[in-house]
Amino acid sequence: MAESFPAFLLDGYRSFMAGPYVEERDRYRNLAENGQHPTTMVIACCDSRSAPETIFDCGPGQLFVMRNVANLVPPFGPDAAYHGTSSAIEFAVIHLEVEHIVVMGHGRCGGIAGALATAAGHAPEGDFIGNWLTMIKDVAGKVEANSLMTQTEQQTALERIVIRQSLGNLLTFPFVKERVDAGRLSLHGAWFDISTGELWTMNGDSGDFIRPD
Template identity: 50%
Template sequence: MTDFPEELLRGYRGFRAAKFPRHRERYESLASKGQFPATLVIACCDSRAAPETVFGSGPGQMFVVRNVANIVPPCKPDDGHHSTSAALEFAVQCLDVKNIVVMGHCSCGGIAAALKSTHTPLSPGNFIGQWIEILRPIISEVVDNATVATSSRQSVAERKSVLQSLKNLRSFPFVKAREELGELRLFGTWFDIGAGQLWVADEHSGRFSPLDLALPHAESADSEAFRHGIEISRTFAI
């Protein structure tokens, strides 16, 4: 296949030459015994905000779902095709994950499109337009809030969309039930790409705070910080 993208071929060569041999037993175990990730991460498709990179995750450690603007839709069973909802159902019901992390990020194109659509609506038949319509309530809230400067709308909307996704997660009965039993924990995060910094939501106050790197094993998505909660130091109000 001579026209295969060269940059991907180089990466694959490196994987086969170095990474795979070092972790061969891990891959063989995953292939024969299956996967048992403790955490589901719902992130954006954006190439700059890969959760596996941010959390230093290896094979089999995280179950990752990525879509435009890291949106969790409300539970709405019908005849449509619901890839994010299906992945959520599989992660909770079949893989028995213990954590769900919604990971937003700065400069999100999906959020920018949602903000723009308040002035110039996207075509009703447009896939992205239909998808980001889920954000309509929070976009309207941000745009109509006179205390939010125009220059801050993007960042504020990115964080509010994470909070909305957490709310929508609880509209799924199997998520709500497990959280109430203490078997599942939900976290909202926002990644500052340029600073390489992860911010964590306090749902009660609506504020985001940088993850405290002094916490034990805070660099891992399957860490004590994510299993037992995250302490908050500084805050960012939205």
């Protein structure tokens, strides 16, 4: 606990204060005085290579971001002991009244690779990741069992299928479904390819992923 704070973070902070903060000083003060009012929540993976604020070029106060391993949304379950993701969804929808929720997955996701490895009988070590990934064990098993697909194809397929599953789980939250049915909230899926920078968005009717114009 006595070790020095990472130097590169302090250097980054100094650069932030000398540049972006100076340019956005009024916005930060306004956010501090009047609170946040983002219109969009993004549920993304905690992978360091796929930061929503960077990908969508958003500044402070524009996105309410929840990140977890493999961008998973659990089904509605208020009796669960701990639900960081569910509490963030509740806060965004009920208190911030966001108009959009985007579930964004990405290529080469380690969590998805772990789910496929578990389905093949090689569960990742640790006390928490494996249990977290049980939410997608059934669909991971079906994808892993498809011998007509290469490992890369299985990976990409499961990354996108999990996005659709998370969107479906969002609708198990009564306060989400109520607002969706009333036209006050819309749900979206997106997939980001780290290697090429391509963004694919999900068609809400077909579930297919397409490149936007």
